[in-house]
Amino acid sequence: xxxxxSIKIHKGDELATIEVVGDLTASAExxxxxxYQKACGYDTKNILLKFDGKSRINSAGIAIVINLVIESKESxxxxxxxxxxxxxxxxxxxxxxxxxTTIVDSEEEVVxx
Amino acid sequence: MNSEEEFGxxxxxTEDALARRVYELNTLHDLNQEISTLRNVREVLxxxxxxxxxxxxxxRGLIAIYKGDEAHPREFAYRGIHKNxxxxxxxxxxxxxxxxxxxxxxxxxxASNSPLAELLKDCQFRVWLPxxxxxxxxxxxxxxxxxxxxAFTADDVELFSTIAINxxxxxxxxxxxxxxxxxxxxxTRIRNVFQRYAPEAIINEVLNPSNEELLLGESQAVRRxxxxxxxxxxxxxxxxxxLDLAHRVQEYLLPGGPPRIAGIEIAARSIPAxxxxxxxxxxxxxxxxxxxxxxxxxxxxxxxxxxxxxMLQSATRMCVGNYYPIPATLxxxxxxxxxxxxxxxxxxxxxxxxxxxxxxxTYSNAGHPPxxxxxxxxxxxxxxxxxxxxxxxxxxxxxxxxxxxxxDALVIYSDGVTDAGTTPESAGFEDAFGxxxxxxxxxxxxxxxxxxxxxxxxxxxxxxxSGSKQFDDITMxxxxxx
Numbered sequence: 001x002x003x004x005x006s007i008k009i010h011k012g013d014e015l016a017t018i019e020v021v022g023d024l025t026a027s028a029e030x031x032x033x034x035x036y037q038k039a040c041g042y043d044t045k046n047i048l049l050k051f052d053g054k055s056r057i058n059s060a061g062i063a064i065v066i067n068l069v070i071e072s073k074e075s076x077x078x079x080x081x082x083x084x085x086x087x088x089x090x091x092x093x094x095x096x097x098x099x100x101t102t103i104v105d106s107e108e109e110v111v112x113x
Numbered sequence: 114m115n116s117e118e119e120f121g122x123x124x125x126x127t128e129d130a131l132a133r134r135v136y137e138l139n140t141l142h143d144l145n146q147e148i149s150t151l152r153n154v155r156e157v158l159x160x161x162x163x164x165x166x167x168x169x170x171x172x173r174g175l176i177a178i179y180k181g182d183e184a185h186p187r188e189f190a191y192r193g194i195h196k197n198x199x200x201x202x203x204x205x206x207x208x209x210x211x212x213x214x215x216x217x218x219x220x221x222x223x224a225s226n227s228p229l230a231e232l233l234k235d236c237q238f239r240v241w242l243p244x245x246x247x248x249x250x251x252x253x254x255x256x257x258x259x260x261x262x263x264a265f266t267a268d269d270v271e272l273f274s275t276i277a278i279n280x281x282x283x284x285x286x287x288x289x290x291x292x293x294x295x296x297x298x299x300x301t302r303i304r305n306v307f308q309r310y311a312p313e314a315i316i317n318e319v320l321n322p323s324n325e326e327l328l329l330g331e332s333q334a335v336r337r338x339x340x341x342x343x344x345x346x347x348x349x350x351x352x353x354x355x356l357d358l359a360h361r362v363q364e365y366l367l368p369g370g371p372p373r374i375a376g377i378e379i380a381a382r383s384i385p386a387x388x389x390x391x392x393x394x395x396x397x398x399x400x401x402x403x404x405x406x407x408x409x410x411x412x413x414x415x416x417x418x419x420x421x422x423x424m425l426q427s428a429t430r431m432c433v434g435n436y437y438p439i440p441a442t443l444x445x446x447x448x449x450x451x452x453x454x455x456x457x458x459x460x461x462x463x464x465x466x467x468x469x470x471x472x473x474x475t476y477s478n479a480g481h482p483p484x485x486x487x488x489x490x491x492x493x494x495x496x497x498x499x500x501x502x503x504x505x506x507x508x509x510x511x512x513x514x515x516x517x518x519x520x521d522a523l524v525i526y527s528d529g530v531t532d533a534g535t536t537p538e539s540a541g542f543e544d545a546f547g548x549x550x551x552x553x554x555x556x557x558x559x560x561x562x563x564x565x566x567x568x569x570x571x572x573x574x575x576x577x578x579s580g581s582k583q584f585d586d587i588t589m590x591x592x593x594x595x
Contacts, residue, residue: 025143026147026160026163026164029163058139058140058143058164058167059136059139059140059143059144059163059164059165059166059167059168060143060147060160060163060164060167061167062166062167062168062170063163063164063166063167063192064163064167066166066167066170066171066172066260067192067193070172070193087132090128090129090132091132091136094129094132094133094136094170094261095167095168095169095170095259095260095261096170096259096260096261096262096263097170097260099260099261099262100260
């Protein structure tokens with residue numbers, strides 16, 4: 001059963017966090033783009049995509065993440081990802097996303113990186 | 114039998130490959146589900162490209178349709194490139210559309226001399242796949258490099274082609290709906306004009322003004338009938354088109370002809386009860402001396418069963434193409450179907466691999482009617498395997514290997530054969546053709562070549578069922594060992 005996706009943004013001292021609760025699919029694209037633009041407005045170089053640990057991310061969701069990652073590279077920002085299951089870590093690796101982004105275990109780890 | 118151990122080992126050895134395959138199968142499922150609900154060409158292109166970018170992990174891509182008329186507008190969607198670049202490339206490609214090379218898959222890294230390869234490189238695209246709808250090239254899909262910076266593989270191209278079939282299928286459907294919508298808009302305009310002017314004009318010019326009330330009543334009734342007629346025609350057109358489309362996709366996916374493997378002869382036939390078939394059979398060549406034989410029957414009939422059959426057939430090809438052991442293949446298909454179809458959906462399936470170097474048949478039967486192996490006038494029913502596909506999330510299947518001998522005849526069939534002559538209410542009871550009659554027909558004709566044996570069994574079934582309407586799909590594969 002697909003879980004509805006809700007997206008929130010938090011601003012920390014050194015990073016902006018886009019919190020994704022639910023499944024990331026094509027229907028979330030506009031909300032994700034808007035969240036990313038808002039996060040860029042916080043004038044931070046680090047953006048964390050925080051999933052809830054149970055999120056299913058299908059190919060369309062992966063494409064949305066790819067878009068953000070490419071855009072962030074062009075604007076010299078870094079995207080970190082946390083809260084994805086072992087399966088989706090593997091998928092991120094298989095599609096090459098881990099070349100462009102860093103998967104971390106927690107928000108605190110971003111600061112260390 | 115140590116199939117459980119074998120399956121465990123296969124999963125461990127191919128963890129990446131398995132994760133990749135599951136991801137690809139999920140993509141096919143999700144893409145198909147999403148775009149089949151869309152009713153606009155541009156939306157289909159944008160959604161399709163999103164999934165393609167995601168499944169391959171691409172930096173950029175473009176999908177274009179050049180079929181330009183009132184009903185089929187020229188459209189393109191792009192990701193990862195600037196709009197001006199996409200527009201320029203879209204225009205540059207158009208003059209090439211009538212060239213023969215445009216109808217072929219082009220991987221730029223393998224085709225440096227092709228004009229298309231040059232055009233692809235110009236926009237940093239790596240692969241081109243044409244989109245053909247109603248046997249006409251409408252456009253295609255161009256893909257950029259992968260984030261992983263690895264080259265496109267044959268497996269990628271195969272997956273890409275499967276995705277393209279789904280997109281073509283939906284595009285054809287959507288185009289028909291858009292054409293119909295255009296027709297409906299025209300009809301509505303005419304109706305509006307009629308509604309606004311005709312009654313008054315007729316009243317004023319032709320009829321007695323004293324009949325005005327009566328005439329207005331009649332014109333309303335005529336209009337209502339007209340609207341109902343249009344609504345029914347729309348429904349009927351959509352249904353017929355869907356059925357025709359599904360039938361064509363199924364025909365496309367059926368193997369072109371029996372494979373040529375030295376030492377065996379194969380024949381097959383499928384007769385749907387309706388326009389589309391909930392059964393499918395397939396031959397999957399694995400080497401010059403190995404072939405996979407599959408025959409499955411999806412619970413239910415009509416469009417929904419046909420769609421599941423098409424999905425299951427594609428998934429089977431992908432698993433077999435990856436050389437998974439037979440029990441692992443059925444376990445993956447079982448889990449995939451459990452997760453991605455309604456809880457009431459399931460399929461029965463017989464899957465076997467013939468190896469003529471070893472002269473063996475290895476098979477597993479997932480709740481399917483037992484295939485029959487006839488040797489020296491005796492029939493052996495092939496029943497080793499496990500549960501039907503799609504009911505239990507996890508199921509480990511058994512397999513059996515049989516040494517083949519000269520003149521062996523193998524008959525794999527769906528229950529439409531053994532249930533022939535019955536009605537849906539009485540299927541499986543005494544008046545059905547049944548397994549005993551099928552056995553007798555096989556034994557009586559076992560000396561014939563495969564195609565003649567298939568004809569003989571079909572003839573017996575048809576004669577037995579004459580006078581009763583075929584209510585289930587009838588599918589058979591016959592193999593003779595030389």
